[in-house]
Amino acid sequence: MRTVAVLVLDGSIGVELAGACQVFATAADPRTGADLYDVRVCGSAGTTIAAHRQAIFRADPPYPLRAAKQAHTLIVPAAFEAEPEAVEVVREAHRRGVRVASICTGAFVLAEAGLLDGRRATTHWAHAAELARRYPAVEVxxxxxxxxxxxxxxxxxxxxxxxxxxHLVRRDHGAAVAATVARQLVMAPHRAGGQAQFVTTPVVEGNHSLEPVLHWIRDHLAEPLTLGTIATYASMSPRTLSRQFRAQTGTTPLRWLIRQRLARTQELLETTSLTVDQIATATGFGTADLLRQHFTKTFATTPTAYRRTFSDASEAAVGDLDRDDEVAAAFGAEVRDSQ
Structure with missing residues (x-):
């Protein structure tokens, strides 16, 4: 069982604190039902928890700040600033090999600890410029x-x-476990696009919502879908469809389609013994080579290597291993660089 420490800082946002705990606490072994994470809330007694700018209650964390240094993963919820002791805990935890993640303005704490120097990082869109101004060594x-x-x-x-x-659950235990958590929490297993879709007033209104189209695409992944095919189903011109897709998902129709096909590929690799050729057909990639190309570029590993890590089956499907080893050799330099 991996330990996840969730740091409570003065002014931490309640929903971020509770949400992080809920995601990890919900993750369970699909075979035994046993918890996959030991979630520990770490902080100082009497810490103020907030909703936006209003203090709403005080927390009495069961674990002290220093306990976070012993975790496998450390989550830092929103906080523009933190007391020096908390910053040092974050710095020391990372130095010890703890995986550190921030939510919203928790990135400011990571930056203050020096963890983001020379790295790409994000935060809430309303505070991105301030993060870049305060910490110029960070690529925001x-x-x-x-x-x-x-x-x-x-x-x-x-x-x-x-x-x-x-995403961290998916990294640790695979897409199937993450999808189960998402269903329990009634949330999307993966949201395509970026923050651009949330910066201004949402454009999704009534019959203009693409949700029925998105469901239709997911139900027809095995078919040779094109921009024209999707536009015809949506009763839109390709240009209008692309504009609506960009506004509502933050990405293009075909990029969104590829991401859905890859998510389905992950699920089939984990839960079936289908060969890569069969999965390529079932997910609409058509050929195993095209599937491998997209899979390796996106996940920095081959389908067979992924299956070895996350599959319920004890062995990879016959015929996949040698071909994937060839692909790994061809993409080796790129994969190593991305890792």
Missing amino acids: VPDALYVDDGDVLTSAGVTAGLDLCL
Whole structure:
């Protein structure tokens, strides 16, 4: 069981604190039902918990700040500033090899601890410019929902923190476990696009919502979908569809389609013994080579290597291993660089 420490700082946002705890506490072994994480809330007694700018209650964390240094993963919810002891705990935890992740303005604490120097990072869109101004050594990515830089991760505000925590579950235990957590919490397993879709007033209104179209695409992943095909189903011109997709999901129709096909590929690799060729057909990639190309570029690993890590089956499907080893060799330099 991996230990997750959730840091409570003065002024931490309640929903971010509770949301992070809920995601990890919900994750369970699909075979035994046993908890996969030991969630520990660490902080000082009497810490003020907030909703936006209003103090709403005080917390009495069961674990002291220093206990966070013993965790496998440390989550830092929103806080523009933290007492020196908390900053040092974050710095020391990372030095010891703890994976550190921030939600919203928790990125300011990570930056103060020096963890973001020379790294890409994000925070809530309303505070991205301030993060860049205060910490010029940080490469701020203002439109990302979250940024995974290996042992240090950052996310945008509130619900993007849930996305990040679910991403960590997916990294640790695979897409199937993460999807189960998402269903329990009634949230999307993966949200495409970035913060741009949330910066201004949402454009999704009534019959203009693309939700029925998104459901239709997911139900027809195995088919040879094109922009024209999707536009015809949506009763829109390709240009209008692309504009609506960008506004509502933050990405293009075809990029969103590829991401859904990859998510389905992860699920089939984990839960079935289908060969990569069969999965390529079932997910609409058509050929195993095209599936491998997209999978390796996105996840920095091959389908067979992913299956070895996360599959319920004891062995990879016959015929996949040799071909994937060839792909690993071809993409080896790129994969190593991305890791």
